[in-house]
Structure formats: structure tokens, C-alpha cells
Amino acid sequence: MTSAATSAVTSTPRERHVRRLIGVLVAACLSVAGLTAQPAQAADTGSITGTVFTQSVGGAKTPAAEGYIYWSHAPTKDGAYSGSTGHRFTGSTFSLTGLKPGFYKFEVAQVFDAAGSSAYQREYYNDAEVVHDATAVQVVGGKASKVTDMVLEPAGQISGRVTDTAGNPIANASVSFQRSAAGGGPGVTTGPDGRYSTTTGFAKGLVKGVYRVSARHDAAPGVTSHEEKYWKNAATYATATPLTVAPGSATANIDFTLAAAPRIQLTVKDPAGKPVPNADVGVWTFSDGEWGPRRAGPNKTDGAGVYHQTVRIGERHKFFFTPPAGVGGATEWYDNAYGEAAAKEVSATSHGQVLSLTIQLGAAPAITSATPKITGTARSGKTLTVAPGTWTPVGVAVRRQWRANGVPIPGATGPTLRLSNAQAGRRITVQVTGSLDGATPVAVTSAATAAVQGVLTSAKVSISGTAKVGKKLRARTGSWGPSPVTSKYKWYRNGRAISGQKKSTYKVRKADVGKRITVRVTRSKSHYVTVSRLSSKTAKVKKK
The missing domain is CATH 2.60.40.2700 (Immunoglobulin-like)
Known part of the structure; x- marks a missing residue:
């Protein structure tokens, strides 16, 4: 977030004077950095105005004396919001001017009441904790958009403890507080005793609202991590128990017991059996009904040639390794496979399980070819299909080149060929070439069709x-x-x-x-x- 942390103390007049002087200096720095509103251009004539109040617990809302507001812009309501522009306002009313058309999300990052107290939680419009959940305000060129009043109140707090299944505290666990499934939320980290509190977070507390709280522990490679859980042992945001945070409240004992996460240790060795350090490992994961590359990374072996990955029970993975320059052998998938289709799946079945795998690189096996066969009618407007046959080992990549009287047909490299009068009188063949990293390519040509009849x-x-x-x-x-x-x-x-x-x-x-x-x-x-x-x-x- 772009907000500044708030202070929960009531200041003396001298302290207020010093703080306001600091605020002026901050605003000046923002201006030098280009973060304050610049002179409006012809197309940048929109504005947003609103009023900010403060309200202590049990008290009445009163107009703010001054504060800081930050905003970001997106051309569409659900677009990517970018640019963090700061603005200091005095009195309870703010006016953001010189705005170009589009949508804006803004945050009141710090506010002072008439007594100089800043004991109020920063928040996004409208009572939002993070920018994703904030209400977007549309600005139309040349028009003013007025928003409903913002009332800043003291922060609510949540605290608790994170332990493993044996009751031992987990240090450096991440605890997150979400208002929506997609919005994410602020987070804090547990101390050596496994305890956490939102008072230690960047914003020093939470905006009032309903939260789902989760905890997880991501350890260094090769060290046991712990699986994410929501409060009361829920596995997902949708099944999590909601927790209501009120202004000035302190909710304690929101505790978590985390199970050890399974992990994979994949050792990569060269043909001589020596580990291959600091090299990329290919990771494929089964998701949404298909296999595909894992986006998270980098996926590298460590100095000992071992790749570490924390996984979830039931996740399906496949691994491969392409030797870097200077390392012999061919690209190989686990376990002794030369293509994704023949690779062995790896899945964890229990908490804390450590799956130790090895890819031992070696020379690629020789390619065994098959004779391709063409089916279909050799007539213009008809489609011919080639079956390349079975090539071994599994993982051999085949490419096709259709030919007319032995001459390659430009662009004709797919499994089918739609004939045209351009091939009339010519006999069609397909050359299929099988290749495998580290192996000698093999090319085989099909039998020729009858001469193509034009139409x-x-x-x-x-x-x-x-x-x-x-x-x-x-x-x-x-x-x-x-x-x-x-x-x-x-x-x-x-x-x-x-x-x-x-x-x-x-x-x-x-x-x-x-x-x-x-x-x-x-x-x-x-x-x-x-x-x-x-x-x-x-x-x-x-x-x-």
C-alpha cells in the first residue's frame, strides 16, 4: 500500500506544530518527485471532492483538521490501477483536481483531528482495507465527482499464535487478513514465540469490516514449510469462518495449528554421476484439466545440484532437465523419459512427506522410425491426412513436410493437406522427420499418392x-x-x-x-x- 503508518498518541501543541512542519516537508518532497497533482492540461480537467471526518470509539464524528490522501488511476473500472499520487489537504474537505478521465481509487493515509490526534486508521474509499476492494470513482472530463463522506475511526486489532501439530511455535509464519477472495489483504509475521499481532503490521491495525484470516509458513529451500490454513482449520477462503473487526476492538487468540507441507527434493546428475548445480529445472503441473509449465520460479538446482519445491497433497507434477552448456547428455524427464507424455507423475500423499527424486542424464537413445501413411482422395478440394506411425522412444518430436513431385509445398507442415489445382498432375508425399535432443534425426518419406486430379x-x-x-x-x-x-x-x-x-x-x-x-x-x-x-x-x- 502507499499509505503511511498512523500514530495512536495525542500530541501537545508543540508536537502538532512539529508534525505539521514535517507534513509540509513531506508534501514538498512529493512535489519534487512529481507525486503531487500537476497543473491541469486541456484534457485533464476532472475532479473529485469529498469530506473526511474522524470518530473516536463511542464519540460523535467530527470534521478532520488535515490529512494526506493518495490516489491511482485506471482507464476502465476493472483495469490496472497505477500511479501513486499524494495530496495534503487542510480542513475536512479535499479536492483532487486536474484529473484525466477514467476511474480512481484513493486512500486517506493519515488524518488529524482538531486536537492534533492521528489515532485513526487509514483506509481506502469506501471502508476498504486494500486497493482491490476500494470503490472506484469515475471521472468525466471537465466534471466534478463528489463522493460520500469518509469517516476514519481507530483501528481494530487481531492477535494470536501459530504452532505446528506438536504444539511448537512457528516463527516467521505469514498471517493474512482478507476482505475478499481476490483482493488479498495486509499481513504480519510471527515472532520467535509464534505470536503475531496486527499492531506490528505496516498499517498498525485493520479497518473495520469482516475478515477471513489465514496463516502459512514458507521456509527456505530444503527446510520444512507448513501448509496454509484459514482460521478454525478451513482450507479455503470460501469455507473460512468470518471474523468481524470493530473500530478500537482487540480480538485475541485467533490461533492456528499448521501441518508440515510435503516437499520434493530433485537431484540432477550429469552422465558421470556428478550433481549439476545452479541449473534450470523444468516443472509441469496439472491444472484446469491439462498439463502445462509451472509459472512460479525461478526453478533452479542449488549449489549441491538439488531442486527443492514445497507442494500440496494431491498436486500432480512432472519434471525435466535440459543440460546447460558444458554438461553432457540429452534433455530428460523424470523417470528415464524423453517426453512429457512418457514422464512419471509425482504427487505427495501425506503431510510432511519428502519425495527424493533423481534425474541421471545420459546419451539419448537411438530413434526408431515408422513409415508414414497418407489417406484421402488425391483430388483438388479434398484433404489428405498423414499418420506418422509410432516412433520411439516416447518423446520423439516429429515434423512433417508435404511435397508435390518431391518439391516441398510452402507452409505445408501440418498433419493434413487440402489439395488445390496447383498440385494437379503431381504425386504427393510426406517426409516425416523425428528428432530428440542429443540423438541423430531420422527422416522417412511416405509412398506417393496417385497423380492429383484438378477440378x-x-x-x-x-x-x-x-x-x-x-x-x-x-x-x-x-x-x-x-x-x-x-x-x-x-x-x-x-x-x-x-x-x-x-x-x-x-x-x-x-x-x-x-x-x-x-x-x-x-x-x-x-x-x-x-x-x-x-x-x-x-x-x-x-x-x-
Whole structure:
């Protein structure tokens, strides 16, 4: 948080004068650092105004005498809030000016009452403990946004003790206080006796509200950590018992008993059996139904070549190691595997369990290949599929390259190939190359398909001319392609072929009177599928 800690003492007039002088110096430093509001630009004309009160336990709220407020900005309500700008105000009313459009969250970090006391807990608007939970205020250019009154009251306190299952105190355990599941919250650390108190935290207490309190202990690598628990032994925020904090209250004996967390010790050795220190370890975790890289890090072996990781019971992990420069061997997954699919899962089953694993690097085994097989119809517009076959060991990476008459097809490296007229007349093969770190790649080519048949584009066939004896009819074919193509014509009288009529035109005869004429156009091209189209019928032929 960006707030300053508050003081819980009532000062003398001389002390108040000194403190106000310090406040002026702080404001001056903020100005030099560029943290105070700068002169408004044309687009930065919005403002936020509000009134701050103080209220002691059992007393009435009274206007504040002065204080400090900090704010941050985001272009959208749920966006990332950035920039910590400080502002000192005198009297109970503050006005933040020169603000650009967007959303603002702000915190009254310290406030003094008329008597000079600062015994009031800092808070975000509106009674929020952290910025995530604060109410965002929208600023529209050129307009003033007025917020409801803020009333600062004395802090509430929570204290307790954190021990292990044997009753021994746990020092340096982290205790957190959350108002929402996603918002996080302030935290404190236990002392050597396992005790904690919010009075030792950055803000010296808590804003009034309902909290879920949790504790966990993260120890140094190789040392036992302790699993996180919420108060009353709850495992999650959703199941935790809420704890209400009132102004000036002190809630004690919020205690925790933490079980030892399981951990993994993975030793990485080079081919000669020597540990590999200070090197990256690959960690995959099963989450949301799939395996993927673990984001947290760095994941490195220590000086003794051992990687340490604290885990939860039931979590599923896989580990691999890629030798750095100067270390022999190939990338290897635990246990003696050369790919994620064949790697052995590691899961803890009990509290305090220590899983000791070893990856012993060695030369990669030779790759055993299979002959890829193509299925599908070798015709333009159809899709061919290649099955690469089974390659060993598991973990061999295969890449594909489709070829037409032995020439690579640009960009055709997937498991399927959609054919086009560009491949017409060519035979298709796939070269599959298997590779494994440290092993010699192996390339195998499939058997060739039959020559690909192209597909001609065609247009509707029609007949032009007058259906009368002695008149000439003509076949209209539109655009066919790709050119050049070979065309053939066949004329019909009431669906029966007219002998010898194989040209694009036809002269109407007496025998056609009362009949309807059609024409069939057939076009062909080498390595293309022949296409035939029949015209619609003419009107019945009339005499001259």
C-alpha cells in the first residue's frame, strides 16, 4: 500500500506544530518527485471532492483538521490501477483536481483531528482495507465527482499464535487478513514465540469490516514449510469462518495449528554421476484439466545440484532437465523419459512427506522410425491426412513436410493437406522427420499418392437463337477453366442424341418441329476431372 503508518498518541501543541512542519516537508518532497497533482492540461480537467471526518470509539464524528490522501488511476473500472499520487489537504474537505478521465481509487493515509490526534486508521474509499476492494470513482472530463463522506475511526486489532501439530511455535509464519477472495489483504509475521499481532503490521491495525484470516509458513529451500490454513482449520477462503473487526476492538487468540507441507527434493546428475548445480529445472503441473509449465520460479538446482519445491497433497507434477552448456547428455524427464507424455507423475500423499527424486542424464537413445501413411482422395478440394506411425522412444518430436513431385509445398507442415489445382498432375508425399535432443534425426518419406486430379470450374450452359426451322442455335457456355480446356458438344432432340451434331452450333431442321432442343457441353483437361453440363430446353421448334 502507499499509505503511511498512523500514530495512536495525542500530541501537545508543540508536537502538532512539529508534525505539521514535517507534513509540509513531506508534501514538498512529493512535489519534487512529481507525486503531487500537476497543473491541469486541456484534457485533464476532472475532479473529485469529498469530506473526511474522524470518530473516536463511542464519540460523535467530527470534521478532520488535515490529512494526506493518495490516489491511482485506471482507464476502465476493472483495469490496472497505477500511479501513486499524494495530496495534503487542510480542513475536512479535499479536492483532487486536474484529473484525466477514467476511474480512481484513493486512500486517506493519515488524518488529524482538531486536537492534533492521528489515532485513526487509514483506509481506502469506501471502508476498504486494500486497493482491490476500494470503490472506484469515475471521472468525466471537465466534471466534478463528489463522493460520500469518509469517516476514519481507530483501528481494530487481531492477535494470536501459530504452532505446528506438536504444539511448537512457528516463527516467521505469514498471517493474512482478507476482505475478499481476490483482493488479498495486509499481513504480519510471527515472532520467535509464534505470536503475531496486527499492531506490528505496516498499517498498525485493520479497518473495520469482516475478515477471513489465514496463516502459512514458507521456509527456505530444503527446510520444512507448513501448509496454509484459514482460521478454525478451513482450507479455503470460501469455507473460512468470518471474523468481524470493530473500530478500537482487540480480538485475541485467533490461533492456528499448521501441518508440515510435503516437499520434493530433485537431484540432477550429469552422465558421470556428478550433481549439476545452479541449473534450470523444468516443472509441469496439472491444472484446469491439462498439463502445462509451472509459472512460479525461478526453478533452479542449488549449489549441491538439488531442486527443492514445497507442494500440496494431491498436486500432480512432472519434471525435466535440459543440460546447460558444458554438461553432457540429452534433455530428460523424470523417470528415464524423453517426453512429457512418457514422464512419471509425482504427487505427495501425506503431510510432511519428502519425495527424493533423481534425474541421471545420459546419451539419448537411438530413434526408431515408422513409415508414414497418407489417406484421402488425391483430388483438388479434398484433404489428405498423414499418420506418422509410432516412433520411439516416447518423446520423439516429429515434423512433417508435404511435397508435390518431391518439391516441398510452402507452409505445408501440418498433419493434413487440402489439395488445390496447383498440385494437379503431381504425386504427393510426406517426409516425416523425428528428432530428440542429443540423438541423430531420422527422416522417412511416405509412398506417393496417385497423380492429383484438378477440378475444372464450369458455368451454366444455355442456348441462344430462335427455335424455328432453318434458324441456327448456339451453345453459350460462359467461362470454364483453368484454360486451355478441350470442349465437346452433343445436341439432343427431346432428349435423344441427334446424329453427327457435335459443333457449338446447330441448324434447326424439319424433323425438329414440335420438339425441344438441348445441348450437352463436355470439357476436359489433362490431369483434371472431366466436367459435363446440359443446357435447359428450348421452346418447341416451329415451322418457318
